[in-house]
Amino acid sequence: MITLLPRLLLAFVLLAAAVSVQAQQLFRITAIPDESPTELARKTAPLAAYLGSRLGVKVEFTPVTDYAAAVEALASRQVDLAWLGGFTFVQANQRSGGKVLPLVQRVEDEQFRSVFITTNAAIRSLADLKWRTLSFGSPSSTSGHLMPRSFLLAAGIAPDRDLKRVAYSGAHDATVAAVASGKVDAGALNISVWEKLIADKKVDAAKVRVFHTTPTYYDYNWSVHADMPAARRDQLVRAFTELSPETPEGREILALQRATRFIATRAENYRGIEAAARSAGLLK
Incomplete structure:
Protein backbone atom coordinates (compact mmCIF):
# COMPACT_ATOMS: atom_id res chain seq x y z
CA MET A 1 0.00 0.00 0.00
CA ILE A 2 2.85 2.35 0.89
CA THR A 3 4.53 1.81 -2.48
CA LEU A 4 1.27 2.62 -4.23
CA LEU A 5 0.94 6.08 -2.68
CA PRO A 6 3.65 7.78 -4.75
CA ARG A 7 2.15 6.32 -7.92
CA LEU A 8 -1.36 7.43 -6.97
CA LEU A 9 -0.06 10.88 -6.11
CA LEU A 10 1.77 11.12 -9.43
CA ALA A 11 -1.34 10.02 -11.30
CA PHE A 12 -3.40 12.63 -9.49
CA VAL A 13 -0.89 15.37 -10.31
CA LEU A 14 -0.81 14.36 -13.98
CA LEU A 15 -4.60 14.28 -14.16
CA ALA A 16 -4.87 17.71 -12.55
CA ALA A 17 -2.31 19.07 -15.01
CA ALA A 18 -4.21 17.58 -17.94
CA VAL A 19 -7.47 19.13 -16.72
CA SER A 20 -5.70 22.48 -16.30
CA VAL A 21 -4.29 22.38 -19.83
CA GLN A 22 -7.67 21.41 -21.23
CA ALA A 23 -9.29 24.36 -19.44
CA GLN A 24 -6.66 26.69 -20.84
CA GLN A 25 -7.36 25.42 -24.34
CA LEU A 26 -10.98 26.60 -24.23
CA PHE A 27 -11.27 29.89 -26.13
CA ARG A 28 -14.47 31.82 -25.39
CA ILE A 29 -16.07 34.36 -27.72
CA THR A 30 -19.17 36.50 -27.33
CA ALA A 31 -21.09 39.17 -29.21
CA ILE A 32 -23.36 42.06 -28.36
CA PRO A 33 -26.95 40.78 -28.71
CA ASP A 34 -27.99 43.17 -31.48
CA GLU A 35 -30.09 40.45 -33.10
CA SER A 36 -32.11 37.49 -31.86
CA PRO A 37 -30.21 34.73 -29.98
CA THR A 38 -30.94 32.18 -32.71
CA GLU A 39 -29.56 34.47 -35.42
CA LEU A 40 -26.40 35.19 -33.43
CA ALA A 41 -25.83 31.48 -32.82
CA ARG A 42 -26.35 30.72 -36.53
CA LYS A 43 -23.90 33.44 -37.59
CA THR A 44 -21.24 32.47 -35.07
CA ALA A 45 -21.10 28.66 -35.35
CA PRO A 46 -19.05 28.40 -38.60
CA LEU A 47 -16.72 31.20 -37.45
CA ALA A 48 -16.11 29.47 -34.12
CA ALA A 49 -15.24 26.22 -35.91
CA TYR A 50 -12.86 28.06 -38.24
CA LEU A 51 -11.10 29.91 -35.44
CA GLY A 52 -10.76 26.66 -33.53
CA SER A 53 -8.97 25.07 -36.46
CA ARG A 54 -6.66 28.07 -36.87
CA LEU A 55 -5.85 28.48 -33.18
CA GLY A 56 -5.69 24.80 -32.31
CA VAL A 57 -8.16 25.16 -29.44
CA LYS A 58 -11.82 24.57 -28.77
CA VAL A 59 -13.76 27.77 -29.44
CA GLU A 60 -17.02 28.22 -27.57
CA PHE A 61 -19.63 30.91 -28.14
CA THR A 62 -20.90 32.39 -24.86
CA PRO A 63 -24.13 34.37 -25.36
CA VAL A 64 -24.88 37.36 -23.12
CA THR A 65 -28.16 38.93 -22.11
CA ASP A 66 -27.44 42.52 -23.07
CA TYR A 67 -24.80 44.94 -24.35
CA ALA A 68 -23.53 45.79 -20.86
CA ALA A 69 -22.88 42.10 -20.20
CA ALA A 70 -20.73 41.86 -23.34
CA VAL A 71 -18.71 44.86 -22.19
CA GLU A 72 -18.22 43.40 -18.71
CA ALA A 73 -17.37 39.93 -20.04
CA LEU A 74 -14.45 41.22 -22.08
CA ALA A 75 -13.27 43.87 -19.61
CA SER A 76 -13.14 41.28 -16.81
CA ARG A 77 -11.62 38.60 -19.08
CA GLN A 78 -14.54 36.20 -18.81
CA VAL A 79 -14.25 35.82 -22.60
CA ASP A 80 -11.24 35.99 -24.91
CA LEU A 81 -12.78 37.68 -27.95
CA ALA A 82 -15.87 39.84 -28.36
CA TRP A 83 -17.83 41.27 -31.27
CA LEU A 84 -18.54 44.83 -30.23
CA GLY A 85 -20.08 47.92 -31.74
CA GLY A 86 -18.05 51.11 -31.81
CA PHE A 87 -19.75 52.44 -28.68
CA THR A 88 -19.50 49.18 -26.72
CA PHE A 89 -15.79 49.04 -27.64
CA VAL A 90 -15.38 52.55 -26.18
CA GLN A 91 -17.31 51.47 -23.06
CA ALA A 92 -15.23 48.29 -22.68
CA ASN A 93 -12.02 50.24 -23.11
CA GLN A 94 -13.09 52.73 -20.46
CA ARG A 95 -14.33 49.97 -18.11
CA SER A 96 -10.99 48.12 -18.41
CA GLY A 97 -8.82 51.20 -17.93
CA GLY A 98 -7.68 51.21 -21.55
CA LYS A 99 -6.98 47.47 -21.65
CA VAL A 100 -9.29 46.49 -24.54
CA LEU A 101 -7.85 46.36 -28.05
CA PRO A 102 -9.80 46.25 -31.33
CA LEU A 103 -8.16 43.72 -33.67
CA VAL A 104 -10.16 43.54 -36.88
CA GLN A 105 -13.23 45.01 -38.50
CA ARG A 106 -15.14 44.37 -41.67
CA VAL A 107 -14.32 46.62 -44.61
CA GLU A 108 -17.93 47.77 -44.34
CA ASP A 109 -17.31 49.06 -40.81
CA GLU A 110 -15.03 51.83 -42.09
CA GLN A 111 -18.08 53.56 -43.57
CA PHE A 112 -21.05 52.28 -41.62
CA THR A 214 -27.08 58.87 -41.91
CA PRO A 215 -23.57 59.95 -42.89
CA THR A 216 -20.87 57.30 -42.43
CA TYR A 217 -18.91 56.43 -39.28
CA TYR A 218 -16.70 53.62 -37.91
CA ASP A 219 -18.58 50.83 -36.19
CA TYR A 220 -18.19 47.13 -35.31
CA ASN A 221 -14.99 45.26 -34.48
CA TRP A 222 -13.66 42.09 -32.88
CA SER A 223 -11.82 43.07 -29.69
CA VAL A 224 -9.62 41.33 -27.12
CA HIS A 225 -8.18 42.16 -23.72
CA ALA A 226 -4.67 43.65 -23.87
CA ASP A 227 -3.42 40.89 -21.55
CA MET A 228 -3.76 38.41 -24.41
CA PRO A 229 -0.25 37.45 -25.63
CA ALA A 230 0.82 39.29 -28.78
CA ALA A 231 1.42 36.00 -30.59
CA ARG A 232 -2.20 34.96 -30.03
CA ARG A 233 -3.45 38.37 -31.16
CA ASP A 234 -1.40 38.03 -34.35
CA GLN A 235 -2.91 34.56 -34.93
CA LEU A 236 -6.40 36.01 -34.68
CA VAL A 237 -5.67 38.89 -37.04
CA ARG A 238 -4.25 36.48 -39.62
CA ALA A 239 -7.20 34.12 -39.24
CA PHE A 240 -9.71 36.88 -39.89
CA THR A 241 -7.85 38.71 -42.65
CA GLU A 242 -7.12 35.47 -44.52
CA LEU A 243 -10.81 34.62 -44.83
CA SER A 244 -11.50 34.63 -48.54
CA PRO A 245 -14.68 34.43 -50.63
CA GLU A 246 -12.67 32.23 -52.98
CA THR A 247 -13.01 29.25 -50.60
CA PRO A 248 -16.31 27.60 -49.59
CA GLU A 249 -15.53 28.05 -45.89
CA GLY A 250 -14.53 31.68 -46.27
CA ARG A 251 -17.50 32.45 -48.48
CA GLU A 252 -19.93 31.02 -45.90
CA ILE A 253 -18.37 32.81 -42.93
CA LEU A 254 -18.07 36.17 -44.69
CA ALA A 255 -21.67 35.97 -45.89
CA LEU A 256 -22.93 35.22 -42.39
CA GLN A 257 -20.85 38.07 -40.99
CA ARG A 258 -22.12 40.37 -43.79
CA ALA A 259 -18.55 41.13 -44.70
CA THR A 260 -16.65 41.54 -47.96
CA ARG A 261 -13.49 40.84 -45.98
CA PHE A 262 -11.87 41.64 -42.64
CA ILE A 263 -9.08 44.16 -42.15
CA ALA A 264 -6.93 45.14 -39.17
CA THR A 265 -8.16 48.09 -37.12
CA ARG A 266 -6.97 50.26 -34.23
CA ALA A 267 -8.38 52.16 -31.26
CA GLU A 268 -7.82 55.55 -32.92
CA ASN A 269 -10.55 54.75 -35.45
CA TYR A 270 -13.15 54.98 -32.68
CA ARG A 271 -12.27 58.39 -31.28
CA GLY A 272 -15.15 59.90 -33.25
CA ILE A 273 -17.54 57.46 -31.57
CA GLU A 274 -16.16 58.41 -28.15
CA ALA A 275 -16.55 62.11 -28.94
CA ALA A 276 -20.14 61.57 -30.11
CA ALA A 277 -20.95 59.63 -26.94
CA ARG A 278 -19.57 62.37 -24.72
CA SER A 279 -21.37 65.06 -26.71
CA ALA A 280 -24.68 63.16 -26.40
CA GLY A 281 -24.15 62.74 -22.65
CA LEU A 282 -23.92 58.95 -22.93
CA LEU A 283 -20.33 58.67 -21.68
CA LYS A 284 -18.78 60.38 -18.67
Whole structure:
Protein backbone atom coordinates (compact mmCIF):
# COMPACT_ATOMS: atom_id res chain seq x y z
CA MET A 1 0.00 0.00 0.00
CA ILE A 2 2.85 2.35 0.89
CA THR A 3 4.53 1.81 -2.48
CA LEU A 4 1.27 2.62 -4.23
CA LEU A 5 0.94 6.08 -2.68
CA PRO A 6 3.65 7.78 -4.75
CA ARG A 7 2.15 6.32 -7.92
CA LEU A 8 -1.36 7.43 -6.97
CA LEU A 9 -0.06 10.88 -6.11
CA LEU A 10 1.77 11.12 -9.43
CA ALA A 11 -1.34 10.02 -11.30
CA PHE A 12 -3.40 12.63 -9.49
CA VAL A 13 -0.89 15.37 -10.31
CA LEU A 14 -0.81 14.36 -13.98
CA LEU A 15 -4.60 14.28 -14.16
CA ALA A 16 -4.87 17.71 -12.55
CA ALA A 17 -2.31 19.07 -15.01
CA ALA A 18 -4.21 17.58 -17.94
CA VAL A 19 -7.47 19.13 -16.72
CA SER A 20 -5.70 22.48 -16.30
CA VAL A 21 -4.29 22.38 -19.83
CA GLN A 22 -7.67 21.41 -21.23
CA ALA A 23 -9.29 24.36 -19.44
CA GLN A 24 -6.66 26.69 -20.84
CA GLN A 25 -7.36 25.42 -24.34
CA LEU A 26 -10.98 26.60 -24.23
CA PHE A 27 -11.27 29.89 -26.13
CA ARG A 28 -14.47 31.82 -25.39
CA ILE A 29 -16.07 34.36 -27.72
CA THR A 30 -19.17 36.50 -27.33
CA ALA A 31 -21.09 39.17 -29.21
CA ILE A 32 -23.36 42.06 -28.36
CA PRO A 33 -26.95 40.78 -28.71
CA ASP A 34 -27.99 43.17 -31.48
CA GLU A 35 -30.09 40.45 -33.10
CA SER A 36 -32.11 37.49 -31.86
CA PRO A 37 -30.21 34.73 -29.98
CA THR A 38 -30.94 32.18 -32.71
CA GLU A 39 -29.56 34.47 -35.42
CA LEU A 40 -26.40 35.19 -33.43
CA ALA A 41 -25.83 31.48 -32.82
CA ARG A 42 -26.35 30.72 -36.53
CA LYS A 43 -23.90 33.44 -37.59
CA THR A 44 -21.24 32.47 -35.07
CA ALA A 45 -21.10 28.66 -35.35
CA PRO A 46 -19.05 28.40 -38.60
CA LEU A 47 -16.72 31.20 -37.45
CA ALA A 48 -16.11 29.47 -34.12
CA ALA A 49 -15.24 26.22 -35.91
CA TYR A 50 -12.86 28.06 -38.24
CA LEU A 51 -11.10 29.91 -35.44
CA GLY A 52 -10.76 26.66 -33.53
CA SER A 53 -8.97 25.07 -36.46
CA ARG A 54 -6.66 28.07 -36.87
CA LEU A 55 -5.85 28.48 -33.18
CA GLY A 56 -5.69 24.80 -32.31
CA VAL A 57 -8.16 25.16 -29.44
CA LYS A 58 -11.82 24.57 -28.77
CA VAL A 59 -13.76 27.77 -29.44
CA GLU A 60 -17.02 28.22 -27.57
CA PHE A 61 -19.63 30.91 -28.14
CA THR A 62 -20.90 32.39 -24.86
CA PRO A 63 -24.13 34.37 -25.36
CA VAL A 64 -24.88 37.36 -23.12
CA THR A 65 -28.16 38.93 -22.11
CA ASP A 66 -27.44 42.52 -23.07
CA TYR A 67 -24.80 44.94 -24.35
CA ALA A 68 -23.53 45.79 -20.86
CA ALA A 69 -22.88 42.10 -20.20
CA ALA A 70 -20.73 41.86 -23.34
CA VAL A 71 -18.71 44.86 -22.19
CA GLU A 72 -18.22 43.40 -18.71
CA ALA A 73 -17.37 39.93 -20.04
CA LEU A 74 -14.45 41.22 -22.08
CA ALA A 75 -13.27 43.87 -19.61
CA SER A 76 -13.14 41.28 -16.81
CA ARG A 77 -11.62 38.60 -19.08
CA GLN A 78 -14.54 36.20 -18.81
CA VAL A 79 -14.25 35.82 -22.60
CA ASP A 80 -11.24 35.99 -24.91
CA LEU A 81 -12.78 37.68 -27.95
CA ALA A 82 -15.87 39.84 -28.36
CA TRP A 83 -17.83 41.27 -31.27
CA LEU A 84 -18.54 44.83 -30.23
CA GLY A 85 -20.08 47.92 -31.74
CA GLY A 86 -18.05 51.11 -31.81
CA PHE A 87 -19.75 52.44 -28.68
CA THR A 88 -19.50 49.18 -26.72
CA PHE A 89 -15.79 49.04 -27.64
CA VAL A 90 -15.38 52.55 -26.18
CA GLN A 91 -17.31 51.47 -23.06
CA ALA A 92 -15.23 48.29 -22.68
CA ASN A 93 -12.02 50.24 -23.11
CA GLN A 94 -13.09 52.73 -20.46
CA ARG A 95 -14.33 49.97 -18.11
CA SER A 96 -10.99 48.12 -18.41
CA GLY A 97 -8.82 51.20 -17.93
CA GLY A 98 -7.68 51.21 -21.55
CA LYS A 99 -6.98 47.47 -21.65
CA VAL A 100 -9.29 46.49 -24.54
CA LEU A 101 -7.85 46.36 -28.05
CA PRO A 102 -9.80 46.25 -31.33
CA LEU A 103 -8.16 43.72 -33.67
CA VAL A 104 -10.16 43.54 -36.88
CA GLN A 105 -13.23 45.01 -38.50
CA ARG A 106 -15.14 44.37 -41.67
CA VAL A 107 -14.32 46.62 -44.61
CA GLU A 108 -17.93 47.77 -44.34
CA ASP A 109 -17.31 49.06 -40.81
CA GLU A 110 -15.03 51.83 -42.09
CA GLN A 111 -18.08 53.56 -43.57
CA PHE A 112 -21.05 52.28 -41.62
CA ARG A 113 -24.46 53.93 -41.60
CA SER A 114 -27.80 53.85 -39.82
CA VAL A 115 -31.26 54.20 -41.31
CA PHE A 116 -34.46 55.74 -40.00
CA ILE A 117 -37.59 53.84 -41.01
CA THR A 118 -41.35 54.45 -40.83
CA THR A 119 -44.76 53.38 -42.13
CA ASN A 120 -46.14 56.92 -41.84
CA ALA A 121 -46.47 58.69 -45.20
CA ALA A 122 -46.27 62.08 -43.48
CA ILE A 123 -42.74 61.43 -42.23
CA ARG A 124 -40.28 62.37 -44.97
CA SER A 125 -37.33 63.82 -43.03
CA LEU A 126 -35.81 64.00 -39.55
CA ALA A 127 -37.67 67.26 -38.95
CA ASP A 128 -40.96 65.39 -39.36
CA LEU A 129 -40.16 63.32 -36.26
CA LYS A 130 -40.99 66.18 -33.90
CA TRP A 131 -43.78 65.23 -31.47
CA ARG A 132 -43.84 61.67 -32.76
CA THR A 133 -42.74 58.35 -31.22
CA LEU A 134 -39.37 56.79 -32.08
CA SER A 135 -37.67 53.52 -31.17
CA PHE A 136 -33.94 53.09 -30.86
CA GLY A 137 -32.36 49.66 -30.33
CA SER A 138 -30.26 49.09 -27.21
CA PRO A 139 -29.15 52.19 -25.26
CA SER A 140 -25.54 51.00 -25.81
CA SER A 141 -25.95 50.39 -29.55
CA THR A 142 -23.74 52.46 -31.85
CA SER A 143 -25.85 52.15 -34.98
CA GLY A 144 -29.18 51.71 -33.21
CA HIS A 145 -28.90 54.56 -30.72
CA LEU A 146 -25.71 56.60 -30.27
CA MET A 147 -25.11 57.69 -33.85
CA PRO A 148 -28.79 58.15 -34.79
CA ARG A 149 -29.19 60.27 -31.64
CA SER A 150 -26.04 62.20 -32.54
CA PHE A 151 -27.34 62.97 -36.03
CA LEU A 152 -30.73 63.99 -34.63
CA LEU A 153 -29.00 66.42 -32.27
CA ALA A 154 -26.98 67.79 -35.20
CA ALA A 155 -30.28 68.37 -37.03
CA GLY A 156 -31.57 70.40 -34.08
CA ILE A 157 -33.79 67.66 -32.64
CA ALA A 158 -33.24 66.62 -29.02
CA PRO A 159 -35.04 63.25 -28.78
CA ASP A 160 -35.93 63.49 -25.08
CA ARG A 161 -37.29 67.04 -25.53
CA ASP A 162 -38.72 67.20 -29.04
CA LEU A 163 -40.24 63.74 -29.50
CA LYS A 164 -43.51 62.54 -28.01
CA ARG A 165 -41.89 59.35 -26.72
CA VAL A 166 -38.55 57.55 -27.05
CA ALA A 167 -38.49 53.75 -26.74
CA TYR A 168 -35.69 51.16 -26.71
CA SER A 169 -36.43 47.85 -28.42
CA GLY A 170 -33.18 46.13 -27.40
CA ALA A 171 -32.20 44.94 -30.89
CA HIS A 172 -32.30 46.06 -34.53
CA ASP A 173 -34.81 43.46 -35.72
CA ALA A 174 -37.04 44.29 -32.75
CA THR A 175 -37.00 47.96 -33.82
CA VAL A 176 -38.26 46.98 -37.27
CA ALA A 177 -41.00 44.88 -35.69
CA ALA A 178 -42.07 47.80 -33.48
CA VAL A 179 -42.34 50.12 -36.49
CA ALA A 180 -44.10 47.55 -38.67
CA SER A 181 -46.69 46.83 -35.97
CA GLY A 182 -47.42 50.51 -35.39
CA LYS A 183 -46.12 50.60 -31.81
CA VAL A 184 -43.97 53.58 -32.79
CA ASP A 185 -44.03 56.07 -35.64
CA ALA A 186 -40.39 55.53 -36.60
CA GLY A 187 -37.24 53.64 -35.70
CA ALA A 188 -33.47 53.83 -36.13
CA LEU A 189 -31.26 50.83 -36.84
CA ASN A 190 -28.17 49.32 -38.40
CA ILE A 191 -28.26 49.52 -42.21
CA SER A 192 -26.72 46.04 -42.55
CA VAL A 193 -29.52 44.38 -40.56
CA TRP A 194 -32.12 46.38 -42.48
CA GLU A 195 -30.75 45.27 -45.85
CA LYS A 196 -30.58 41.64 -44.69
CA LEU A 197 -34.20 41.71 -43.49
CA ILE A 198 -35.27 43.17 -46.84
CA ALA A 199 -33.24 40.57 -48.78
CA ASP A 200 -34.74 37.74 -46.71
CA LYS A 201 -38.24 39.21 -47.19
CA LYS A 202 -38.75 39.41 -43.43
CA VAL A 203 -40.15 42.92 -43.72
CA ASP A 204 -42.76 44.31 -46.08
CA ALA A 205 -40.84 46.94 -48.06
CA ALA A 206 -44.11 48.28 -49.44
CA LYS A 207 -45.18 49.10 -45.90
CA VAL A 208 -41.98 49.95 -44.04
CA ARG A 209 -39.58 52.33 -45.77
CA VAL A 210 -36.34 54.22 -45.14
CA PHE A 211 -36.82 57.98 -44.96
CA HIS A 212 -33.32 58.98 -43.84
CA THR A 213 -29.83 57.44 -44.11
CA THR A 214 -27.08 58.87 -41.91
CA PRO A 215 -23.57 59.95 -42.89
CA THR A 216 -20.87 57.30 -42.43
CA TYR A 217 -18.91 56.43 -39.28
CA TYR A 218 -16.70 53.62 -37.91
CA ASP A 219 -18.58 50.83 -36.19
CA TYR A 220 -18.19 47.13 -35.31
CA ASN A 221 -14.99 45.26 -34.48
CA TRP A 222 -13.66 42.09 -32.88
CA SER A 223 -11.82 43.07 -29.69
CA VAL A 224 -9.62 41.33 -27.12
CA HIS A 225 -8.18 42.16 -23.72
CA ALA A 226 -4.67 43.65 -23.87
CA ASP A 227 -3.42 40.89 -21.55
CA MET A 228 -3.76 38.41 -24.41
CA PRO A 229 -0.25 37.45 -25.63
CA ALA A 230 0.82 39.29 -28.78
CA ALA A 231 1.42 36.00 -30.59
CA ARG A 232 -2.20 34.96 -30.03
CA ARG A 233 -3.45 38.37 -31.16
CA ASP A 234 -1.40 38.03 -34.35
CA GLN A 235 -2.91 34.56 -34.93
CA LEU A 236 -6.40 36.01 -34.68
CA VAL A 237 -5.67 38.89 -37.04
CA ARG A 238 -4.25 36.48 -39.62
CA ALA A 239 -7.20 34.12 -39.24
CA PHE A 240 -9.71 36.88 -39.89
CA THR A 241 -7.85 38.71 -42.65
CA GLU A 242 -7.12 35.47 -44.52
CA LEU A 243 -10.81 34.62 -44.83
CA SER A 244 -11.50 34.63 -48.54
CA PRO A 245 -14.68 34.43 -50.63
CA GLU A 246 -12.67 32.23 -52.98
CA THR A 247 -13.01 29.25 -50.60
CA PRO A 248 -16.31 27.60 -49.59
CA GLU A 249 -15.53 28.05 -45.89
CA GLY A 250 -14.53 31.68 -46.27
CA ARG A 251 -17.50 32.45 -48.48
CA GLU A 252 -19.93 31.02 -45.90
CA ILE A 253 -18.37 32.81 -42.93
CA LEU A 254 -18.07 36.17 -44.69
CA ALA A 255 -21.67 35.97 -45.89
CA LEU A 256 -22.93 35.22 -42.39
CA GLN A 257 -20.85 38.07 -40.99
CA ARG A 258 -22.12 40.37 -43.79
CA ALA A 259 -18.55 41.13 -44.70
CA THR A 260 -16.65 41.54 -47.96
CA ARG A 261 -13.49 40.84 -45.98
CA PHE A 262 -11.87 41.64 -42.64
CA ILE A 263 -9.08 44.16 -42.15
CA ALA A 264 -6.93 45.14 -39.17
CA THR A 265 -8.16 48.09 -37.12
CA ARG A 266 -6.97 50.26 -34.23
CA ALA A 267 -8.38 52.16 -31.26
CA GLU A 268 -7.82 55.55 -32.92
CA ASN A 269 -10.55 54.75 -35.45
CA TYR A 270 -13.15 54.98 -32.68
CA ARG A 271 -12.27 58.39 -31.28
CA GLY A 272 -15.15 59.90 -33.25
CA ILE A 273 -17.54 57.46 -31.57
CA GLU A 274 -16.16 58.41 -28.15
CA ALA A 275 -16.55 62.11 -28.94
CA ALA A 276 -20.14 61.57 -30.11
CA ALA A 277 -20.95 59.63 -26.94
CA ARG A 278 -19.57 62.37 -24.72
CA SER A 279 -21.37 65.06 -26.71
CA ALA A 280 -24.68 63.16 -26.40
CA GLY A 281 -24.15 62.74 -22.65
CA LEU A 282 -23.92 58.95 -22.93
CA LEU A 283 -20.33 58.67 -21.68
CA LYS A 284 -18.78 60.38 -18.67
